[in-house]
Amino acid sequence: MALPLAALIFDVDGTLAETEEAHRLAFNQAFQRHGVPWEWDLPLYKSLLAISGGKERMRAYGAATDPTRLADDRFVALASALHQTKTELYTQMVAQGGVPLRPGVLDLVEQARGAGLRLAIATTTTRANVNALLDGATHGAGHAWFEVVACSDDAPVKKPDPQVYRLVLERLTLAAQACLAIEDSLNGVMAAQRAGIPVVVTKSPFTESPAYPGALRVFSDLTETSLSHLDSLR
Ligand code: XBP
Ligand code: MG
Numbered sequence: 598m599a600l601p602l603a604a605l606i607f608d609v610d611g612t613l614a615e616t617e618e619a620h621r622l623a624f625n626q627a628f629q630r631h632g633v634p635w636e637w638d639l640p641l642y643k644s645l646l647a648i649s650g651g652k653e654r655m656r657a658y659g660a661a662t663d664p665t666r667l668a669d670d671r672f673v674a675l676a677s678a679l680h681q682t683k684t685e686l687y688t689q690m691v692a693q694g695g696v697p698l699r700p701g702v703l704d705l706v707e708q709a710r711g712a713g714l715r716l717a718i719a720t721t722t723t724r725a726n727v728n729a730l731l732d733g734a735t736h737g738a739g740h741a742w743f744e745v746v747a748c749s750d751d752a753p754v755k756k757p758d759p760q761v762y763r764l765v766l767e768r769l770t771l772a773a774q775a776c777l778a779i780e781d782s783l784n785g786v787m788a789a790q791r792a793g794i795p796v797v798v799t800k801s802p803f804t805e806s807p808a809y810p811g812a813l814r815v816f817s818d819l820t821e822t823s824l825s826h827l828d829s830l831r
Contacts, residue, residue, distance in 0.1 A: 611781030701819025
């Protein structure tokens with residue numbers, strides 16, 4: 598049974614902004630800098646996005662294509678160094694405003710804040726990446742919008758596990774049915790659902806799926822809805 602809507606919980610990558618091309622470029626530059634002969638082109642990266650988490654994505658790719666490198670006991674340190682470099686490169690790309698908010702995001706945020714709703718973030722990416730995106734895409738204003746920002750630093754078990762969404766509920770001290778999650782991917786929909794949170798989808802070309810079982814509604818982007826419309830779907 599839905600309670601009065603008290604909070605919107607936004608995913609980041611693919612939802613707040615189309616960030617995955619910047620992530621992909623940063624991964625490839627990090628591979629080059631560390632002398633790892635991997636190159637993720639767009640079709641391959643889209644398939645790899647079925648795996649949440651950059652570190653998990655690299656490990657899965659290595660296991661499938663470069664088992665000798667993965668078996669090397671230095672790989673754990675290499676993966677950590679690769680991801681640190683990638684995060685540095687990505688944050689440089691987005692902190693300068695290279696990746697804007699997706700259409701409709703700002704309007705919905707303003708409607709929600711005007712209605713006194715609380716806002717939160719539940720993401721698989723790192724806090725550094727979230728901060729850089731909010732700096733670049735909102736000129737820093739976005740830091741004041743989100744009362745709770747839960748990311749991979751706080752919730753290391755990645756979507757579709759519900760850990761990050763459960764952490765947001767705990768920090769908001771709200772029941773799942775008083776919230777609405779906004780996601781772009783199947784992993785994200787499943788994570789929100791497993792936390793008991795009603796969820797809608799704003800499709801992204803990077804994570805598009807033929808269906809999003811359990812989502813209340815699937816939008817092309819948030820210009821297709823409004824706060825009152827979202828509330829009516831619950
Ligand atoms: C999307 C992800 C992340 C990014 C890469 O996160 O799965 O892994 O692709 O960022 P979400 P990292 O949609 O939950 O915001 O390399 O920092 O993982
Ligand atoms: Mg996402």
